[in-house]
Amino acid sequence: MSGARAPRVAVVVFPGSNCDEDAALAARNVLAADVKMVRHDERALGDPDLVILPGGFAYGDYLRSGAMARFSPVMESVTTFAGQGGAVLGICNGFQILCEAGLLPGAMLRNAGLRFVCRDVFLRVESKRTPFTLAINKGDVLRMPIAHGDGNWTAERRVYEELISKDQVVFRYVKPDGSRGEGGNPNGSLDDVAGICNVKGNIVGLMPHPERACEELLGGTDGARLFKSFATTRMAMQGA
């Protein structure tokens, strides 16, 4: 990153967010980013290069996960930013909020096993068309933790077919060897989907926690690859 300014990252903090500091730390450590924490009732994002909607239980997950958060004042700014092509990463609860807000297709159901699942999972990179996966190889298998009760992503058949045709499935749950099948999918999501993007590819949501997989000491650094990919993409775009 010689000569270039540090990326600016806005981390949105809803009442009930609990991975906001982890996301900020990952952005500082991996991206050397200038991080601004933006409250749910604020509107100024601070001209960021990336907005992260972190994990947690915004508004207690009342009604449906993400249903209340979507109407926060800050979400108007996030929607505008995303509409202008700005990079948005929704992690876990952040993914749920993006779906509720209609920024990503589909919706979340209760995990098929009805249990809150907290463990490491394996993800296969299915698409390189997002800034978070552009510098990762398609087919690479990443290990990251999950911790959620409502991660059973689903969509109407017509919507899902459209998603497939536009290469919007970014991550799928797989077994450690990278193949799909029994034991790979922790929550029953449609077609093992773990993360998706919008048509343009600038908005990405995933249930697993890349920000919790950025240090060897904490069990692995595969999550950092998403942030590094974002940095590489950003540099390439600035150089272009």
Place this chain on the structure above:
Amino acid sequence: MTVLVKVMLKPGVLDPQGKAIADALHRLGYGSVADVRAGKLFRIEVDTDDAKQAKEVSSQMAEKLLANPVIEDYELLLETEGAPAGVAP
């Protein structure tokens, strides 16, 4: 006016909660239970005497917030004199 907004998962959408409840009912000996779907019921007091208006605003609220149209359907029932209209006592 009091409006009841009933929100249910759409037919065909997997309902893990309903399934778990059905399993529990079977364990309690209710073998005649064929299926259970779990939903949500909202009782909303709307500050109007106009039934049409109460339903209209409730319908808007259901579409904006109470139900997620991707996975859920909703139904409105006007509650009158303690018994919801359209629901057998």
